[in-house]
Amino acid sequence: xxxxxxxxxxxxxxxxxxxxxxxxxxxxxxxxxxxxxxxxxxxxxxxxxxxxxxxxxxxxxxxxxxxxxxxxxxxxxxxxxxxxxxxxxxxxxxxxxxxxxxxxxxxxxxxxxxxxxxxxxxx
Amino acid sequence: xxxxxxxxxxxxxxxxxxxxxxxxxxxxxxxxxxxxxxxxxxxxxxxxxxxxxxxxxxxxxxxxxxxxxxxxxxxxxxxxxxxxxxxxxxxxxxxxxxxxxxxxxxxxxxxxxxxxxxxxxxxxxxxxxxxxxxxxxxxxxxxx
Numbered sequence: 001x002x003x004x005x006x007x008x009x010x011x012x013x014x015x016x017x018x019x020x021x022x023x024x025x026x027x028x029x030x031x032x033x034x035x036x037x038x039x040x041x042x043x044x045x046x047x048x049x050x051x052x053x054x055x056x057x058x059x060x061x062x063x064x065x066x067x068x069x070x071x072x073x074x075x076x077x078x079x080x081x082x083x084x085x086x087x088x089x090x091x092x093x094x095x096x097x098x099x100x101x102x103x104x105x106x107x108x109x110x111x112x113x114x115x116x117x118x119x120x121x122x123x
Numbered sequence: 124x125x126x127x128x129x130x131x132x133x134x135x136x137x138x139x140x141x142x143x144x145x146x147x148x149x150x151x152x153x154x155x156x157x158x159x160x161x162x163x164x165x166x167x168x169x170x171x172x173x174x175x176x177x178x179x180x181x182x183x184x185x186x187x188x189x190x191x192x193x194x195x196x197x198x199x200x201x202x203x204x205x206x207x208x209x210x211x212x213x214x215x216x217x218x219x220x221x222x223x224x225x226x227x228x229x230x231x232x233x234x235x236x237x238x239x240x241x242x243x244x245x246x247x248x249x250x251x252x253x254x255x256x257x258x259x260x261x262x263x264x265x266x267x
Contacts, residue, residue: 003142003146023142025141025142025145025170025174026138026173026174026177026178027138027139027141027142058145058163058166058167060170060171060174060231060234061171061174061231061233061234062174064230065230090160090163094167094234097234097237097238098234099233
C-alpha cells in the first residue's frame with residue numbers, strides 16, 4: 001500500500017494534465033499544491049486543467065481543499081474549471097459529500113471523454 | 124453482550140503518521156467484517172479527526188494523539204483525543220472561504236458527520252479535543 005503521492009504533469013490537446021498516484025492526505029497534499037502552482041506558472045492564461053485520479057485510492061478534506069483552491073485560482077485567471085477524471089466510486093462520493101462539485105469542478109469518467117467535452121465547450 | 128475489545132494507538136501530532144492511524148482503523152474495521160465502502164468511510168473519518176489534531180491542536184510543538192478503538196458486537200466506537208489547545212465549538216470555520224486549510228477543516232467535520240453513524244466532539248480552549256465516532260455494522264444499521 002502506497003502512503004505517498006507521486007505527481008507528474010503532461011499536456012494533451014493543449015490541456016495540462018496532472019497525473020497522481022497514491023494517497024492524498026495531510027502528509028502528501030503539499031505535492032499536489034506544488035504541482036498546481038507549477039501549472040499556473042507555466043500556463044498563466046490556462047482555461048482548463050485536468051487532474052487524473054486513476055491511481056489515487058484515497059483523498060480527504062486536505063486534498064479537496066487544495067483542489068478547491070486550484071479551482072478558485074483558475075476561475076480568477078480565465079473563468080476556467082478544473083476537471084477531475086478517473087475517480088473511484090468512493091472518491092466520487094467524497095466529492096459529492098463535499099458539495100463542491102457543482103460550483104468548482106467537472107467530473108468525467110476518463111481522459112478521452114473529458115478532452116472531448118472540453119473541446120466541445122471551446123467550440 | 125460482553126465488554127468491548129479495546130485497541131489503543133498513540134501517534135505524534137505529525138502529518139507523517141496520519142496514514143498509520145488510517146491503516147490501523149482499516150485493519151480493525153476489516154477484522155470486524157465491515158463492507159469495503161464502510162471501511163473507506165471509517166478511514167476518512169479517522170484521518171479527518173487526526174488531521175484536525177495535527178493542524179490545530181499543538182501549534183508548533185509535537186504532542187500526542189491517542190486513538191482508542193472499542194470493538195462492540197454490532198458497532199465500532201472510535202475515540203480520537205489530543206491534549207492541545209482546543210477550540211471554541213461555537214466559532215468553527217465554515218466552507219465559505221478561499222483558504223484551503225479552512226476549507227479542509229470545515230470539510231473534515233462534514234465528512235465525519237456524513238460518513239459515520241454518530242459523531243460527538245468536545246473541546247474547550249486549552250483542554251484539548253476529543254472526537255467520539257460510531258460506525259454500526261450493516262445488520263445493526265438496518266435494524267435501527
